[in-house]
Amino acid sequence: MLETTAFDATLTGHRYCIAPMMDWTDRHERYFLRLLTRQARLYTEMVTTQALKHGHKSHLLDFDPLEHPIALQVGGSDPQDLAYSARLAEEWGYDEINLNVGCPSDRVQKGRIGACLMAEPQHIAECVAAMKAAVSIPVTVKTRIGIDHQDDEAFLFRFVEAVQSAQVDLLIVHARKAWLSGLSPKENREKPPLNYQRVLRIKQQWPALPVVINGGINTPELAQDLLSAGCDGVMIGRTAYQSPYSLANVDHCFFGTSQPPLSRLEVIQAFIPYLEQAVRNGIPIKHITRHLTGLFQACPGGRRWRRCLSENATLTPKDVLEAARCAQNQLDQI
Numbered sequence: 173m174l175e176t177t178a179f180d181a182t183l184t185g186h187r188y189c190i191a192p193m194m195d196w197t198d199r200h201e202r203y204f205l206r207l208l209t210r211q212a213r214l215y216t217e218m219v220t221t222q223a224l225k226h227g228h229k230s231h232l233l234d235f236d237p238l239e240h241p242i243a244l245q246v247g248g249s250d251p252q253d254l255a256y257s258a259r260l261a262e263e264w265g266y267d268e269i270n271l272n273v274g275c276p277s278d279r280v281q282k283g284r285i286g287a288c289l290m291a292e293p294q295h296i297a298e299c300v301a302a303m304k305a306a307v308s309i310p311v312t313v314k315t316r317i318g319i320d321h322q323d324d325e326a327f328l329f330r331f332v333e334a335v336q337s338a339q340v341d342l343l344i345v346h347a348r349k350a351w352l353s354g355l356s357p358k359e360n361r362e363k364p365p366l367n368y369q370r371v372l373r374i375k376q377q378w379p380a381l382p383v384v385i386n387g388g389i390n391t392p393e394l395a396q397d398l399l400s401a402g403c404d405g406v407m408i409g410r411t412a413y414q415s416p417y418s419l420a421n422v423d424h425c426f427f428g429t430s431q432p433p434l435s436r437l438e439v440i441q442a443f444i445p446y447l448e449q450a451v452r453n454g455i456p457i458k459h460i461t462r463h464l465t466g467l468f469q470a471c472p473g474g475r476r477w478r479r480c481l482s483e484n485a486t487l488t489p490k491d492v493l494e495a496a497r498c499a500q501n502q503l504d505q506i
Contacts, residue, residue, distance in 0.1 A: 186342060186384050186405035188395070188426045189213040190412045190419075192245040192270070192314070197413075201463040202239045203446055205412065207439045208419040211427040213241045213405075218272050220285065221248030224257045233264045236446075243268035245314065247275065247285040249295070251302035258303040258311065268341075269303060271296075273315040276350035277357045287350040290319050290327075293334035300338035310341035314386070317370050318349035325370060332374055336381055344407055345371045347387040361387075361409075368398065375402045392418075392425055399426075415469045436467050437500035440493060447489045457487050464492070472506065473499030 190197065190205060192215035202214045219232050224246070235242060244261040246269065248254050254271065261269040273296060275286030289296055296313070303311045313335050317328050332343065348364040355363060366388050375383045385398050386407035395406040412419060420433035434442065443464075451457055461481045468474035480495040481487065 186213055188422050189384060189405055189407040191386060191407050191409035192216060192218055193409060199235050200460040203236050204443055204463050206238050207442050208416055209422040211423045214239055215243045215245050218245045218247045221246055221253035221257045224260055241267045243270045245270040245272055247272040247280060249284040249289055251299045254299050255302040255306035258307045262307040262309050268310045268312055270312045270314055273313055274346050276352055276360045287316050287319050288352055290315060290331055293331040297334040297338040300335050300340050304339055312342040313340050314344040316346050316350045317367055320352055323349040336378055342382040344384040344386055347371045347385060372402055414466045416466050437496050440496035444489050444493055468499045471503050473502035
């Protein structure tokens with residue numbers, strides 16, 4: 173079993189972060205990823221302020237202590253509602269509250285959430301100030317480098333100046349602009365060209381403002397290059413979900429820890445008690461095992477592993493463990 177120790181958020185910072193991803197970074201996925209890296213900062217799926225006001229708070233906010241360091245990402249635009257959400261985050265024990273100013277989907281725009289708010293920098297500054305006044309945990313913002321045809325450096329710098337003046341604790345910048353219409357959310361993650369240099373110039377302009385860079389970072393080498401270029405941290409998205417074992421060396425490479433990584437089989441062995449408890453609590457096993465399918469990505473036993481998790485109608489935790497043993501044996505024979 174993975175040893176669980178008291179967590180000190182000051183030890184890790186934001187050097188390596190796992191992005192908030194809708195339908196992906198739920199509490200089951202975050203617990204699984206925490207078995208691969210103890211140091212990377214995890215982010216929840218975005219939760220709207222209206223859901224937090226009117227929904228089932230425990231369902232939306234509960235997490236396992238093992239998940240620290242963990243940030244709650246919220247979507248909203250009303251300063252009072254955001255202050256309320258920030259207080260809930262602090263009450264629930266989150267290490268950070270993050271405001272989404274980067275999602276371009278039509279659905280969130282209708283609620284005045286996400287990337288459309290980049291056009292209102294002073295309003296976002298008011299939101300940040302309200303959240304800062306409400307809590308003692310860090311208040312951070314995740315954004316893009318621009319929207320639609322408002323994508324020059326002057327536009328971005330006006331936005332940064334506004335949130336910086338509100339004393340935002342950290343800025344996470346996806347190094348692509350967002351098209352508010354004409355592209356799907358998936359296309360908005362891939363089609364607008366990356367512009368890492370523009371993010372680096374934010375750091376040059378505001379050296380005291382911590383800046384985390386996001387977008388297209390799919391190798392450790394690129395992550396290290398961006399850190400060396402001046403960013404305070406990197407944020408990894410789809411790669412962490414689709415190839416989770418790529419996180420196995422994060423603690424050593426990015427945080428200097430000496431503890432060797434768990435093997436893929438050891439990860440599953442450590443995950444089985446969580447899976448068994450979830451099943452006892454009535455959670456359908458498929459809701460959890462869908463997050464595990466990429467563990468043996470590009471490995472000899474990977475296809476059989478995925479098939480076991482996705483096609484076995486009577487899947488049990490014992491089946492998951494046995495499939496992991498088979499896949500690990502194939503890998504060890506190379």
